[in-house]
Amino acid sequence: MRHQLRIGAGALVALCLTVANAPSQAPDADSRFERTEAMVPMRDGKKLFTTLHVPKEPKGPVPIILLRTPYGIDGRAERLLRNYFKDMIDDGYAFVLQDIRGRFKSEGTFVMTRPARDPNDPKAVDEASDTYDTIEWLLKEVKGNNGRVGMLGISYPGWLAAVAMLDPHPALKAVSPQASPIDMFLGDDFHHSGAFRLSYGFEYVAMMETDKTNFSFHFDRHDTYDWYLKLGALSNVNRKHFKNALPTWNDFVAHPNYDTFWKTQSLEPRLTRVTVPTLTVGGWYDQEDFRGPLKMYELLEKHDKKGQNFLAVGPWNHGGWASGKADRLGRVPFDSDTGGHFRKEVQAPFFAHYLKDAGKAPPEARMFLTGANTWATYDSWPPKGATARKLYFHPKGKLSFDPPPERAAEASEYVSDPANPVPYRPRPVRPTYPGPEWPEWMVQDQRFTHGRPDVLSFETEPLAEDVTVAGAMKVKLFGATTGTDCDWVVRLIDVYPEDYKKPPELAGYQLLIAGEPARARFRKSLEKPEPVKPGAVEEYLVDLVQGHHRFRKGHRIMVQVSSSWFPVIDRNPQKFVPNIFEAEDADFQKATQKVYHTPAFPSRVELDVIPARTN
Numbered sequence: 001m002r003h004q005l006r007i008g009a010g011a012l013v014a015l016c017l018t019v020a021n022a023p024s025q026a027p028d029a030d031s032r033f034e035r036t037e038a039m040v041p042m043r044d045g046k047k048l049f050t051t052l053h054v055p056k057e058p059k060g061p062v063p064i065i066l067l068r069t070p071y072g073i074d075g076r077a078e079r080l081l082r083n084y085f086k087d088m089i090d091d092g093y094a095f096v097l098q099d100i101r102g103r104f105k106s107e108g109t110f111v112m113t114r115p116a117r118d119p120n121d122p123k124a125v126d127e128a129s130d131t132y133d134t135i136e137w138l139l140k141e142v143k144g145n146n147g148r149v150g151m152l153g154i155s156y157p158g159w160l161a162a163v164a165m166l167d168p169h170p171a172l173k174a175v176s177p178q179a180s181p182i183d184m185f186l187g188d189d190f191h192h193s194g195a196f197r198l199s200y201g202f203e204y205v206a207m208m209e210t211d212k213t214n215f216s217f218h219f220d221r222h223d224t225y226d227w228y229l230k231l232g233a234l235s236n237v238n239r240k241h242f243k244n245a246l247p248t249w250n251d252f253v254a255h256p257n258y259d260t261f262w263k264t265q266s267l268e269p270r271l272t273r274v275t276v277p278t279l280t281v282g283g284w285y286d287q288e289d290f291r292g293p294l295k296m297y298e299l300l301e302k303h304d305k306k307g308q309n310f311l312a313v314g315p316w317n318h319g320g321w322a323s324g325k326a327d328r329l330g331r332v333p334f335d336s337d338t339g340g341h342f343r344k345e346v347q348a349p350f351f352a353h354y355l356k357d358a359g360k361a362p363p364e365a366r367m368f369l370t371g372a373n374t375w376a377t378y379d380s381w382p383p384k385g386a387t388a389r390k391l392y393f394h395p396k397g398k399l400s401f402d403p404p405p406e407r408a409a410e411a412s413e414y415v416s417d418p419a420n421p422v423p424y425r426p427r428p429v430r431p432t433y434p435g436p437e438w439p440e441w442m443v444q445d446q447r448f449t450h451g452r453p454d455v456l457s458f459e460t461e462p463l464a465e466d467v468t469v470a471g472a473m474k475v476k477l478f479g480a481t482t483g484t485d486c487d488w489v490v491r492l493i494d495v496y497p498e499d500y501k502k503p504p505e506l507a508g509y510q511l512l513i514a515g516e517p518a519r520a521r522f523r524k525s526l527e528k529p530e531p532v533k534p535g536a537v538e539e540y541l542v543d544l545v546q547g548h549h550r551f552r553k554g555h556r557i558m559v560q561v562s563s564s565w566f567p568v569i570d571r572n573p574q575k576f577v578p579n580i581f582e583a584e585d586a587d588f589q590k591a592t593q594k595v596y597h598t599p600a601f602p603s604r605v606e607l608d609v610i611p612a613r614t615n
């Protein structure tokens with residue numbers, strides 16, 4: 001993410017600071033707070049580097065807000081206090097930041113999204129026990145605290161807040177997991193429906209596991225599209241670069257399917273109890289952890305007996321709500337200070353309510369409606385009363401609410417060549433971090449792939465009325481390949497009218513609403529991949545997760561279908577191999593891909609649609 005205040009990955013800050021238990025001012029001074037550093041002892045004797053920022057003139061006992069991170073806390077507090085925490089300061093809190101185990105100035109070993117400890121082993125540790133031990137220490141050491149603790153954080157820190165909440169210290173009274181991944185095989189950072197997120201996975205693992213700080217992999221090409229293509233098959237990664245030294249890459253290779261490795265670290269089976277009031281936060285254009293927050297809210301909601309489970313989703317990229325106005329993303333305006341609205345009207349009241357008994361609890365779901373650029377409040381999400389509408393694929397690139405007629409032309413086709421994969425954003429594709437493009441690629445104009453011979457586009461006529469999506473979005477695609485494995489990548493797009501004027505640079509713009517891959521080998525089971533029979537028509541579900549978007553009257557709805565999305569998704573060899581991480585260069589082959597649009601095989605988009613509303 002590009003915004004100046006990186007709370008998740010990409011905060012490539014490496015500052016030096018002496019670790020001591022003494023008050024100090026530099027380098028993140030804020031005159032309203034006394035800053036103290038400490039090495040906080042954990043139950044196994046390891047110590048975690050922690051900074052405490054306690055108000056000098058509190059109006060009364062203060063709750064503690066704790067943020068734990070793997071990205072380094074030095075130099076971070078001042079900016080957090082100026083942005084992310086700004087609207088909470090007047091309410092009166094002590095803020096505490098901590099480097100997690102094995103990162104930056106903390107002792108111990110870092111383990112990527114460390115699995116939950118064995119409950120029968122009293123000596124075992126995990127992120128929840130480290131949080132527990134930290135809270136225990138803070139309650140004794142933070143002067144004038146009111147005995148209540150809140151946690152929040154974005155992405156990895158959001159995940160840390162979530163695991164703390166699943167196994168909470170009794171003083172933990174409110175948690176806001178923001179952009180937290182929950183299952184790294186089904187969605188979020190490392191895979192989407194089992195398809196590997198190559199550029200993110202490779203670069204993130206290099207960043208986190210090369211040393212204790214945020215390491216940047218050196219690409220010897222300006223365009224990483226070129227670099228990853230030249231890299232070739234994934235078996236070259238360890239051979240040429242990682243030399244089997246990075247544990248998470250080795251885990252990717254050893255666990256290509258949805259096995260117990262992935263299942264035991266998934267939070268999904270553990271989200272069976274609302275342990276503390278929970279405000280889950282996500283962004284409609286989150287390029288890293290989009291599925292996690294929506295799924296977390298959905299799973300917790302089933303167990304929300306006391307009405308303490310809340311959701312807020314804005315028009316944001318990954319963490320885009322943490323600072324600034326977030327009144328636009330790339331070229332797409334949102335017409336208001338959506339970041340400020342969230343921080344002041346949702347986040348601050350949530351913590352004030354549960355940690356200070358002040359003000360009202362937040363609404364059940366505060367959801368930004370993209371396309372209309374308004375906020376809506378719902379008392380359930382997805383809202384009740386949505387109906388599924390189907391948009392069918394037709395020959396000659398047409399998309400319509402009418403199903404395919406008898407004797408429709410059978411299929412549209414293209415050749416997918418792994419030697420020339422479809423880029424996921426306009427080239428040059430510069431490295432994920434700290435480049436400026438990664439945080440914005442989800443709103444880039446999709447015309448850069450429209451018309452490629454290996455991309456099919458299906459498009460409606462200009463809409464006669466608004467179509468407002470609120471909830472599930474999926475694509476049922478009937479496809480055949482000449483290969484024995486392949487990917488189907490589907491992008492749902494809002495096409496702006498040619499005479500669009502607000503602003504004129506969006507005229508004809510193809511705005512991505514959602515895009516996801518489906519990997520043919522996993523069409524029946526994520527646990528046991530199976531080859532495809534060449535030429536056989538199979539049904540594929542491309543899960544576009546959820547949306548809250550108004551396709552406006554006069555706009556068109558488009559889907560683009562391709563068989564690669566590179567390098568954000570690794571290339572499918574298009575020949576079934578037992579493990580794509582071990583494929584060789586010679587395994588990659590061209591394939592002819594057919595997308596069907598007949599009554600028997602009616603490929604279609606299915607959108608949960610609500611009537612137009614005013615709130």
Ligand code: PG9
Binds near residue numbers: 157159204
């Ligand atoms: N998306 C990042 C991440 C979170 C959790 C695990 C791995 C990566 C992040 O921004 O923190």
